[in-house]
Amino acid sequence: MKDVIKIGALAVVLVVALVLAVIAGDDGPWYFAWLVGTMMIVLIAVSGAVLFETQEAARIARRDS
Structure with missing residues (x-):
């Protein structure tokens, strides 16, 4: 059932x-590039935030031990 829902989605x-x-229409490539660029910016920002949180947690763990 789960596979059917995935295929439907x-x-x-x-x-x-x-x-x-x-x-x-003819503006499709521009919109595609805009969507890909926006998603790349979002993914890079999120990965930076995750990296910062990981480094901050490691720093706090070192300080507390």
């Missing part, structure tokens, strides 16, 4: 992507 994502591609 992927089908919905595919349909939404196709509709957006039809609406965007």
Whole structure:
């Protein structure tokens, strides 16, 4: 059942992507680049925050021991 839900969700994502591609027309590559760039910025910021939290936790653990 879990696999059916995953396939259904992927089908919905595919349909939404196709509709957006039809609406965007010739501007599609620009929107694609914008989405990829935005996601890269978000992922880099999140990974930086995770790295900072890990380093801060290690520093506190060293200080307390």
